[in-house]
Amino acid sequence: MKNxxxxxxxxTNESYEFxxxxxxxxxxxxxxxxFYKETGMFTYDPGFTSTASCKSDITFIDGDKGKLxxxxxxxxxxxxxxxxxxxxxxxxxxxFPSKEESEDLDLELRHRxxxxxxxxxxxxxxxxxxxPMATLSSATSALSSFYYDHLDIEHEEEYQEMARRIxxxxxxIAAFAYRHSIGAPFIQPDIDRGFTENFLYMLRAYPGGKMHxxxxxxxxxxxxxxxxxxxxxxxxxxxxxxxxxxxxxxVASTGAHPYVAISAGISALWxxxxxxxxxxxxxxxxxxxxxxxxxxxxxxxxxxxxxxxLMGFGHRVYKNFDxxxxxxxxxxxxxxxxxxxxxxxxxxxxxxxxxxLNDEYFIKRxxxxxIDFYSGVILTALKIPTSMFTPIFVIGRTVGWITQWIELKKxxxxxxxRPRQLYxxx
Ligand code: ACO
Numbered sequence: 001m002k003n004x005x006x007x008x009x010x011x012t013n014e015s016y017e018f019x020x021x022x023x024x025x026x027x028x029x030x031x032x033x034x035f036y037k038e039t040g041m042f043t044y045d046p047g048f049t050s051t052a053s054c055k056s057d058i059t060f061i062d063g064d065k066g067k068l069x070x071x072x073x074x075x076x077x078x079x080x081x082x083x084x085x086x087x088x089x090x091x092x093x094x095x096f097p098s099k100e101e102s103e104d105l106d107l108e109l110r111h112r113x114x115x116x117x118x119x120x121x122x123x124x125x126x127x128x129x130x131x132p133m134a135t136l137s138s139a140t141s142a143l144s145s146f147y148y149d150h151l152d153i154e155h156e157e158e159y160q161e162m163a164r165r166i167x168x169x170x171x172x173i174a175a176f177a178y179r180h181s182i183g184a185p186f187i188q189p190d191i192d193r194g195f196t197e198n199f200l201y202m203l204r205a206y207p208g209g210k211m212h213x214x215x216x217x218x219x220x221x222x223x224x225x226x227x228x229x230x231x232x233x234x235x236x237x238x239x240x241x242x243x244x245x246x247x248x249x250x251v252a253s254t255g256a257h258p259y260v261a262i263s264a265g266i267s268a269l270w271x272x273x274x275x276x277x278x279x280x281x282x283x284x285x286x287x288x289x290x291x292x293x294x295x296x297x298x299x300x301x302x303x304x305x306x307x308x309x310l311m312g313f314g315h316r317v318y319k320n321f322d323x324x325x326x327x328x329x330x331x332x333x334x335x336x337x338x339x340x341x342x343x344x345x346x347x348x349x350x351x352x353x354x355x356x357l358n359d360e361y362f363i364k365r366x367x368x369x370x371i372d373f374y375s376g377v378i379l380t381a382l383k384i385p386t387s388m389f390t391p392i393f394v395i396g397r398t399v400g401w402i403t404q405w406i407e408l409k410k411x412x413x414x415x416x417x418r419p420r421q422l423y424x425x426x
Contacts, residue, residue, distance in 0.1 A: 005030050009039070025060050042420040049316070053246060054414070058091065058403055059238040066320035066368075070238055071095075079327045084233040085109075085195060088399045091238055092163055092406075105164070106194055112168035113189035113198060115176070116146050123180045132391050133270045135177035136170075141263035143169065148257065159409065162258055163402040170398045171195070174391040175202035181387065196230040197221055199395065203388070224338055225382050229392075231331055232375060235324040236393050238400025240317070244269040248401045249408050250417040258405050265401045266394050272311070275397075277372040278389040281312040282380060285345045294351045302361040312373030313356060319366035328374035335381060349377055 003020045016038050019031045029052045036042055045051045060069050068075040070087065071094050078087055082096070085106050089097040097105060122142050126135050143166070153159060176186050179202075187205045189198050200221045205211050212220040239245070248265035252258060269275035288297050300308040315322055353369055356362040379389050408414050 007039075024057075026062065036420070042422070044422055047316075048241075048246070053241055053417070054249065054408070055411070056240070056404070056407060057094075058407060059240045059400070061240050061317050063315070063317035063319050066318060066323050066326070068239070068323045075235065075323050076327055079231050079234050079331075082234070084230045084237070084396070087234045087237050088167060091399050091403045092160060108164055109168040109195050110189070110191050110193075110198070112165050113172050115169060115172055119143065119146065119173075120176075120186070123176050123186070126180060128181070128183055130177075130181055132174065132177035132181050132387050133266065133276075133394075135180060136174050136391055136394060137263050137266040137270070139173045139177065140166075140170065140266055141260050143173075144257040144259040144263075147259065159406045163399070163406065166259060166262060166402055167398050168195075171199040171395050172202065174388070174395055175199060177391065178203060178385065178388050182385075194226075196233065197226045200225065200229065200382075203384070224335065228331060228335055228378060228382060231327070232378065232392065233396035235327055235371060235375075236396030236400075238397070238403065243271070243274050244397070245401060245404050249404060252405050252408050253414060253417045258402065261405060262398065262401050265397075269394060269397065270390060275372075275390045275393040277311050277370070278376045278379070278393060279386055281372050282345070282376040282386050282389070284311045285348050285376075288348050288352075291347050291351045294348060294355065298352070298355050298359065302359075310352065310356065310367075312369055312376070313362070314365070314367040315370045318368060318370065321368050322370045324371040325369050325374055328371060328378060329369075332374055332378050335378065345380065346377055349373070 002017075003022070004017050005020060006015050006017050008015045016035075018035070020028050021031050022028045032043055043051075058071065060072075061067070070078060071090050073090065078090075082090075083102075085102055086096055089095075089102065089105055119139060119142060122139055123135060126138075147162075147165070153162060172189055179186050185207050187202045187207070187209065190201050190205075190209060193201050201211070204220055241249070244265040247268035248261045251261040251264045272280045284297075288294060297308070298310070300306045301310045301313075353373070356367065356369070361367075375393075376386075376389055379392065380386070384392065
């Protein structure tokens with residue numbers, strides 16, 4: 001049997017044969033790279049619903065079964081048994097680190113977390129109420145000017161260094177962007193704190209590195225909070241060729257600096273249909289205001305003449321429960337008592353979930369809660385300001401973007417991303 005597909009142009013009866021490339025998991029693909037040459041036509045697939053834009057061996061999603069793996073390891077295992085640091089190492093190196101490798105990475109990221117003094121001036125140029133995502137994207141782009149000589153790197157160790165630097169600096173940029181947005185002085189990273197704890201520290205500390213202590217004299221940053229945020233970073237670390245990753249790859253395909261490509265990814269992530277949904281979920285829950293109003297908003301979500309959508313529901317790939325959402329729901333239940341989750345918002349969220357999971361409209365369209373539905377409630381419980389929800393997504397996803405960038409750089413057959421169009425003008 002030939003591993004190919006034949007297409008017939010019914011206008012002329014001409015037939016064309018295209019090879020099928022088998023995937024190790026998931027759907028195979030039809031290689032249509034010669035389609036235009038052979039048929040004189042383009043293919044039309046707005047939103048890339050059926051188009052594979054690259055070959056990859058980093059992350060795999062089985063949307064029908066609700067499964068997600070990084071380098072072949074199930075997300076539930078990564079979230080429950082491994083630290084975010086180990087997950088970063090796994091994504092970048094295709095294997096788990098030894099204890100020593102993990103400690104080395106942790107130490108290196110602590111040292112690389114500081115920003116060039118020149119970059120500090122940039123934050124002050126933004127309006128005082130600038131959204132942290134705007135500042136984060138701009139400052140990440142500006143970072144390329146400090147490492148411009150690294151543009152034409154070719155060696156594995158140079159790629160890895162480029163990756164570790166951006167992973168280390170993004171939390172600092174994000175924290176500074178937030179502090180600027182509330183007019184608070186910047187808090188430099190604390191070399192004695194690990195990656196995730198350091199981020200909470202930079203958000204919460206007072207000048208001079210002083211922290212609030214509770215009545216028992218314990219540090220304001222609790223271990224359980226660090227663990228929860230670490231898990232959230234892991235769950236966001238990579239997700240195949242989503243809109244922001246595709247943006248990173250598109251920009252990188254032109255030969256632009258990797259940090260500019262990541263800045264573009266940050267901008268793409270900001271949209272409400274993508275990473276910005278986590279902020280929108282909480283704003284929507286607050287707007288709904290009470291369990292009594294849920295029915296009316298569900299009716300609006302189902303009304304074809306109303307643009308209103310339930311934020312945190314639906315996904316282009318998952319037509320089953322988002323496994324990241326499942327992990328977060330477990331985490332939410334676990335944290336419920338310890339962190340005094342906001343019961344008002346949680347009650348509204350639970351009611352929405354209950355109705356939607358049993359409603360014909362949502363069942364028929366396979367609309368399940370996605371990761372953003374639960375992450376907002378948990379981040380609220382961690383006292384993370386709402387404007388920082390999407391920057392937190394950025395911190396977790398940076399490793400995925402830069403891993404995808406490395407994969408693209410190493411693919412010597414990769415072409416500049418340059419889609420065609422169906423012209424309907426004059
Ligand atoms: N609420 C109500 N109806 C919805 C929702 C929703 N959240 N999502 C999809 N639908 C409906 C659409 O109206 C459409 O109905 P129709 O067939 O009657 O026209 C059908 O479900 C299919 O929707 P599409 O927009 O075609 O699905 P697509 O795969 O293009 O979009 C998306 C996926 C963007 C995530 C969409 O479900 C959405 O807007 N969800 C809300 C925003 C959100 O939570 N985004 C986060 C995604 S996860 C992430 O990026 C981390």
